[in-house]
Amino acid sequence: MSVTEVSELNLALRKYFGYDQFRGDQESIIxxxxxxxxxxxxxxxxxxxxxxxxxxxxxxxxxxxxxSPLIALMKNQVDAIRNVSEDDSVAHVLNSSLSKTDANKVKEDIKAGKTKLLYVAPESLTKQSNIDFFTSVKISFFAIDEAHCISEWGHDFRPEYRRLREIFEAISDVPIIALTATATPKVQQDIQKNLNMGDAHLYKASFNRDNLYYEVRPKRDVEKEIIKYIRKRKGKSGIIYCLSRKKVEQLSEILRVNGINALGYHAGMDASTRARHQDAFLMEEVDVIVATIAFGMGIDKPDVRFVIHHDIPKSLESYYQETGRAGRDGGVGECVAFYAYKDIEKLEKFLQGKPVAEQEVGRQLLFEIVSYAETSICRRKYLLHYFGEEYDDSKCSEMCDNCRNPKEKTEGKTEIANLLHAVIELKEMQRAPHICSFLNGENTTEINSYKHNLLPHFASGKEHDKVFWNAVVRQALVAGLISKDIETYGVIKMTERGHEFLKNPHSFKLVKEHDYSVDEDSGDVAAMGIKDTFDEELYQALLDLRKQISRDKDIPPFVIFQEASLKDMTLQYPITKEELTNIQGVGLGKAKRYGAPFLTLIKEYVENNEIERPQDMVVKSLVNKSGLKVQLIQNIDRKLPLEDISNSQGKSMDEIIDEIEMIVNSGTRVNINYYLDEILDEDNQEEIYDYFSEAETDSLQEAYDEFDGDYTEEELRLMRIKFMSEMAN
Known part of the structure; x- marks a missing residue:
């Protein structure tokens, strides 16, 4: 290539795009x-x-x-090219969104030689009328964007992409350029074979994006976690991916309700809404876009600072491409995924009913994303290994959660040798789950039918569970001791390095894997990230205030606020009436009646002690649970027996009393006198009522002991409800 030619290309680059030099391999590719x-x-x-x-x-x-597979992406690209040219005719789209008049105008511009780039959807290219038209004009070359769509092993396989080669041949014998951002060695081979491009010049850039930070979090209380995360990055641009359209709409609304400037984006929206939401994001009118995990949104925004996966995607290719939308300007982009195995189980269900081969491919891709989520080794190293690239994890510079917070390592020389012996003994014909069951000594149907339980190394690793052995397989794969044969859907094979290890065993440090086994919906306080120790100093101050008000009003302290409510106040630090109604056992009525002095005390305490209030833990919910509450109150107003109410709702008597207690404790008056009159005479009611009037605590146990068991727990509970309703509300 002559200096003149290079300078001409550089001049063209400067003329059209304003850049002084090419990046990476761009010049050679062009x-x-x-x-x-x-x-x-x-x-x-x-x-x-x-x-x-x-x-x-x-x-x-x-x-x-x-x-190009996406209309929105075409629109972006065309707008960008028109901005660097004096004539809008330089670039057009030809797809189903055009009217007949507009389509004819596009064809006239092509005939006139004005149009240099024509973006078409694969479906439009297969129409015979378009093929006939293209054979009549001069075509410079074909470009296939998102070429991984050709491969069934790609993360967004599209059957119509596999017809492209025959269509190109029918139109013109011109060169083809295929481009993709995600291609494992298998996908690369598949693309070249399908396009008959074995002779193609291959340019493969490193997949490492060193400005991206990767993190996987357990999926617990995820909406609160996302809101807390975004609030700490106020004004920053971000994308959140969800598995379903319904979740996109729910989450975008929850974010808006909680003061975050967000909009949704999914294929079920009409084109004008999608375009409006996309433009609002690009123009920085909104900070956050919530989108379905799909092929892509066509959003080319350089300053996306974070990408969150509310749901784990179907493959590592999807994950890599979607996280790749962060930090395109070279600034730090944070990629946070929330992982729970139940999401994988949902995705597995979607595979049911599909052809067997497609199911096998889908399961293998899911296995890879599970392995990435659960691994404790450098995430960047694991990701790049998947794309066929070796990476020295010492260069990660704590740009993933596993390098930032490394897990403990243990000597695994024996376990690695055990694994390799098992692979050989199983004749390199089994996949990871079978090998892990074999080592663990699990008598599965497959193991018994193949008589693998009779082999010498069966149960040789029974002291460890299958989760452990899965981790060993993952780490042996990344270390290159074994490999995975994609053609046979993940069968584990030995490598030369693995054979060498068995000849000369050496130290191998195994990293302890993450445990994501706690259920997403766990009600465990610690699991939700809420501190489990309340503020003792504030709690004592609130107790003293309650005692003072109790003396002034001549009512028992628990009538004002119960101890559980006071403890919750020391966790949430409410300083407004609205925040107080988010406290356990506090409704609007009780907040209005007793709240003011408590709020004043808490506000003063927060300011004096410079406390950072965890308001992001108090997330406004869209769920309207008041319907059942209203129905219960209406049934009581109609004086229906509580047994009838519990039977009609399919609940136990205890559950109905629980609900009535919650209603009363939050400040709503409920009259159950009609029911009490049926089960207790007037003197008994008066005796219990007088007890609660003078009691220091609302403890049922203390009440039961006081009356020596003369009254049942249910009777005492119902009388306590009557007392609280009349005295507190």
Whole structure:
């Protein structure tokens, strides 16, 4: 390549795009296309793939046809090219969104030689009328964006992409450039084979994005965690991915209710709404877009500071591409995924009913994402290994949670040797789950039918569970001691390095894996990230205030606020009436009646002690639970027997009394005299009522002991409800 040619390309780059120099392999790729060579580009998101076909299209005679799967993405690309040209005709889209008049205008511009780039959906390209038209005009080259759609092993396989080669051949014998941001060695091979591009010039950039921070969190109380996370990054741009359209709409509304500027984006919205929401995000009118885990949104925004996965995606390719939308400007981008195995089980259900081969592929892709989520080794190292790239994890510089907070390591030489012996003994014909069951000594149907339980190494690792052995498999894979045969859906094979290890065993440090076994919906306080020790100093002050008000009003202290409510106040630190109603056992009525002095005390305490209040833990909910409460009150107003109410709702008597207590404790008056008159005579009622009037505590146990068991727990509870309703509300 002559100096003149290089300078001409640089001049063109400066003229059209305003850049002084190319990035990475861009210049070589562009030269390959201009030299009419088939070209295959694997370049991570944000690496500058678009430039690789845009500039040669502008410099070539005729029109370049760019196949793109997403209308929104085409619109972005066309707008960008028109901005660097004096004539809007330089770039067009041809897809189902165009009217017949608009489509005819596009074809006229192509015939006139004005259009250099034409973006088409694969479906539009298969129409015979369009094929006939393209054969009549000059085509410079074909570009296939998101080329991984060709491969059934790609994360968004599209059958229509597999017809592209025959369509190209029917139109014109011109070079092809295929581009993708995510391609494992298997996907790369599949693309080249399908497009008959074995001779293509291959350009593969490193998949490492060293400005991205990767983190996986257990999926517990996820909406609160997301709100807390975003509030700490006020004004920053971010994308949140969800598994379903319904969750997109719910979460975007929850974010708005909690003061976060967010909009939803999914394929079920009409095109104008999607475009409006996308533009609002690009123009920084909204901070956060909540979107379905889909092929892509066509959002090319350089300053996305965080990408959150509310649900784990279907594959590591999806995950890599979606996280790749963060930090395109070179600034730090944080990629946080919330993981619970139940999400994987949901995705597995979606595979049911599909062809067997497709199910096998889907399960293998899910296994990879589970392995990434659960691993405790450097996430960057694991991710890059998946894409066929070796990485020295000492360079991660704590840019993933596992390197920032390393797990303990133990000597695993014996376990690694055990694993390798098992792989050999099973004739390198089994997948990881079978091998783990074999080592653990589990008599599965498959193990028994193959008589693997009779082999010498069966149960050789029974002191460890299958979770442990899965971790060993993952770490042996990344270390290159074993490999996974994709063609046979993940069968584990030995490598030369593995055989060498068995000949000369050496130290191998195993990293303890994460435990994500706690259920997402766990009610455990610690699991939800709420501190389990309350503020003793504030609690004592609130007790003293309650005692003072109790003396002034001549009512028992527990009538004002129960101890559980006071403890919750020391966790939440409410300073407004609205915040006080979020406290356990406090409704609007009780907040109005008794709240003011407590709020004053708490506010003063917070200011004096410079306490950072965890208000992000108090998330406003969209769920309206008042319907059942109203229905229960209406049934009591109609004087229905409590047994009838419990039977009609399919609940026990205890559960109904629990609900009535919650209603009364939160400040709503309920009259159950009609029911009490049926079970207790007037003197008994008066005796119990007088007891609660003078008691220091509302403890049922103390009341039961006081009356020596003369009254049942149920009777005491119901009388306490009557007392609290009349005295507290």
């Amino acid at each position: 030269r390959s296309i201009l030299d009419k060579k088939n070209t295959f580009v694997i370049m991570p998101t944000g690496g500058g793939k678009s430039m690789c076909y845009q500039l040669p299209a502008l410099l070539s005679e005729g029109t370049a046809i760019i196949v």
